[in-house]
Amino acid sequence: xxxxxxxxxxxxxxxxxxxxxxxxxxxxxxxxxxxxxxxxxxxxxxxxxxxxxxxxxxxxxxxxxxxxxxxxxxxxxxxxxxxxxxxxxxxxxxxxxxxxxxxxxxxxxxxxxxxxxxxxxxxxxxxxxxxxxxxxxxxxxxxxxxxxxxxxxxxxxxxxxxxxxxxxxxxxxxxxxxxxxxxxxxxxxxxxxxxxxxxxxxxxxxxxxxxxxxxxxxxxxxxxxxxxxxxxxxxxxxxxxxxxxxxxxxxxxxxxxxxxxxxxxxxxxxxxxxxxxxxxxxxxxxxxxxx
Amino acid sequence: xxxxxxxxxxxxxxxxxxxxxxxxxxxxxxxxxxxxxxxxxxxxxxxxxxxxxxxxxxxxxxxxxxxxxxxxxxxxxxxxxxxxxxxxxxxxxxxxxxxxxxxxxxxxxxxxxxxxxxxxxxxxxxxxxxxxxxxxxxxxxxxxxxxxxxxxxxxxxxxxxxxxxxxxxxxxxxxxxxxxxxxxxxxxxxxxxxxxxxxxxxxxxxxxxxxxxxxxxxxxxxxxxxxxxxxxxxxxxxxxxxxxxxxxxxxxxxxxxxxxxxxxxxxxxxxxxxxxxxxxxxxxxxxxxxxxxxxxxxxxxxxxxxxxxxxxxxxxxxxxxxxxxxxxxxxxxxxxxxxxxxxxxxxxxxxxxxxxxxxxxxxxxxxxxxxxxxxxxxxxxxxxxxxxxxxxxxxxxxxxxxxxxxxxxxxxxxxxxxxxxxxxxxxxxxxxxxxxxxxxxxx
Numbered sequence: 001x002x003x004x005x006x007x008x009x010x011x012x013x014x015x016x017x018x019x020x021x022x023x024x025x026x027x028x029x030x031x032x033x034x035x036x037x038x039x040x041x042x043x044x045x046x047x048x049x050x051x052x053x054x055x056x057x058x059x060x061x062x063x064x065x066x067x068x069x070x071x072x073x074x075x076x077x078x079x080x081x082x083x084x085x086x087x088x089x090x091x092x093x094x095x096x097x098x099x100x101x102x103x104x105x106x107x108x109x110x111x112x113x114x115x116x117x118x119x120x121x122x123x124x125x126x127x128x129x130x131x132x133x134x135x136x137x138x139x140x141x142x143x144x145x146x147x148x149x150x151x152x153x154x155x156x157x158x159x160x161x162x163x164x165x166x167x168x169x170x171x172x173x174x175x176x177x178x179x180x181x182x183x184x185x186x187x188x189x190x191x192x193x194x195x196x197x198x199x200x201x202x203x204x205x206x207x208x209x210x211x212x213x214x215x216x217x218x219x220x221x222x223x224x225x226x227x228x229x230x231x232x233x234x235x236x237x238x239x240x241x242x243x244x245x246x247x248x249x250x251x252x253x254x255x256x257x258x259x260x261x262x263x264x265x266x267x268x269x270x271x272x273x274x275x276x277x278x279x280x281x282x283x284x285x286x287x288x289x290x291x
Numbered sequence: 292x293x294x295x296x297x298x299x300x301x302x303x304x305x306x307x308x309x310x311x312x313x314x315x316x317x318x319x320x321x322x323x324x325x326x327x328x329x330x331x332x333x334x335x336x337x338x339x340x341x342x343x344x345x346x347x348x349x350x351x352x353x354x355x356x357x358x359x360x361x362x363x364x365x366x367x368x369x370x371x372x373x374x375x376x377x378x379x380x381x382x383x384x385x386x387x388x389x390x391x392x393x394x395x396x397x398x399x400x401x402x403x404x405x406x407x408x409x410x411x412x413x414x415x416x417x418x419x420x421x422x423x424x425x426x427x428x429x430x431x432x433x434x435x436x437x438x439x440x441x442x443x444x445x446x447x448x449x450x451x452x453x454x455x456x457x458x459x460x461x462x463x464x465x466x467x468x469x470x471x472x473x474x475x476x477x478x479x480x481x482x483x484x485x486x487x488x489x490x491x492x493x494x495x496x497x498x499x500x501x502x503x504x505x506x507x508x509x510x511x512x513x514x515x516x517x518x519x520x521x522x523x524x525x526x527x528x529x530x531x532x533x534x535x536x537x538x539x540x541x542x543x544x545x546x547x548x549x550x551x552x553x554x555x556x557x558x559x560x561x562x563x564x565x566x567x568x569x570x571x572x573x574x575x576x577x578x579x580x581x582x583x584x585x586x587x588x589x590x591x592x593x594x595x596x597x598x599x600x601x602x603x604x605x606x607x608x609x610x611x612x613x614x615x616x617x618x619x620x621x622x623x624x625x626x627x628x629x630x631x632x633x634x635x636x637x638x639x640x641x642x643x644x645x646x647x648x649x650x651x652x653x654x655x656x657x658x659x660x661x662x663x664x665x666x667x668x669x670x671x672x673x674x675x676x677x678x679x680x681x682x683x684x685x686x687x688x689x690x691x692x693x694x695x696x697x698x699x700x701x702x703x704x705x706x707x708x709x710x711x712x713x714x715x716x717x718x719x720x721x722x723x724x725x726x727x728x729x730x731x732x733x734x
Contacts, residue, residue, distance in 0.1 A: 243703055259694075
């Protein structure tokens, strides 16, 4: 039956037929819930009642006027700083492992391994790691640094550093593998030419590797920052947001499922979405200016 | 209320069994008279297929299977399927947005009383059914009962008698001062943690709220007086006095050294082995801890210390069982509920509480209080028109009477992690209470 159609028409039909299923799935499971979330954010729905009232911008007003909802963002700063450390380390290891090192593939595996682990498992690993006389304390004692042991999760000034550390451990492998992929796509002849011109490793990194993977660094930066703003799994599993480790997403979950304020929580999710979008835009703007 | 929530961190979905559409429905009497084992009752009793939702992932394939077999001896035409949800409260409220939430299920505590008829089938007149069961008031709307408790729990302090005896405390402390002195004696002895809070798992902290009636010394406080007062968290009032015990114990170092890394499963074993003195937990925990103890007699239960003139150990419903409004086999579902509550023995054997059936004997754990001045009483229900007020005010104010948040804040303040004092926290909570109460009551 398609024989009579011209090539252009056939092409259109095929494109349409092939994209119908993925687009339907995408719409049903990605866009529809988001649209609903926007709708809920203007209501006082409690999450299960059959009826709810529209309350206009009341929920947004609450978020921006009650300090309890916004003050938690300062916890994100720890993860934000942590994400730069994470990127630095990932870049460092990626650069080293892109040259000819012994046991290269083994180390690649070691670096990437934490990312493959389940977040819940990591939470529990670090819970044992940080507990008094746990792994970290034992380690410090065995190398004679016993005096430096801390209540890693007990001390409210340290808890976020500990948690950001666990987060760093988990996600560094992901940044690392992306950097490594980008670096290995740089042609060998460029290095050879640079070597002939007398460039050392640092020069090579600064003037060849970094410019070549700039867009990947940018991408990782965006991912890292939006990850920092929406930090959730590690602190939620390890502390449940207590002792000053509450993040905005944990706050949202608490609001939605403990106090049954799904409308308000939806509004919080919308606010978070916009913050991430704004930060991403700002970042692109700044990086463009540098050019 | 909370059962086996130890595994809650792992959000594993354990959906057992499958949902199948119900078969035909027979018109028969509700409660067929007792019959001999194995007699064929085809055509007489209710028939069809029902799905029973439970929170007990641990025993759904063992004990519950046995219940189904027993149940089928009496009602051979009913096929019972089970589905166990590991994070019951979290998953069921989402599922209740559809019509597909089983035939018999536990009424989620997060569903406000007033919304119950939207989701559940009335089971009968409250006055009529009260002759048969206790604890129906918690799920009764307009004189109709919507849920029958699977067990009735009592709340107090679970303690290791040997640890108390070793520290020279031979009589269970009655007042808050005596309690703190006893804890201090245990600390001085140095062999055990006097009071374990289970801060990190956090849900055990919510168990403190259950003993509010004991501190108040008045069964009316929780539902009748509380919603009508603007002074809920001020000195001298039950909430203040109750959490002052928590604060003082934490402040004086009578709790675990690092609360942030506690572990619920380990705490049960530690208590059983005399490494922990006391924990504030509901009666359901008694069985779980004494099962681990080398000497079962060491594990004992006492009312929460109180300065009130009467000692009341409050009785409260465990989850209540209700019938899905959209069920196709309501009759079979009702038969299951009555059978489960009356004959399965779940309330005592599995829930560690009391049977809600009127006239049922006291369980072993409570026998020790017979003849003492300890009273066992249900909290009085709210006044007509004020049902669910406490919950509404609580949710609106985000105080979380039954959530761990402010209890954690109290402990954090007590161990010096926050710059707040106990009075600051209480003042803060009371302000939230007052402004939300005005909103809710004013409506």
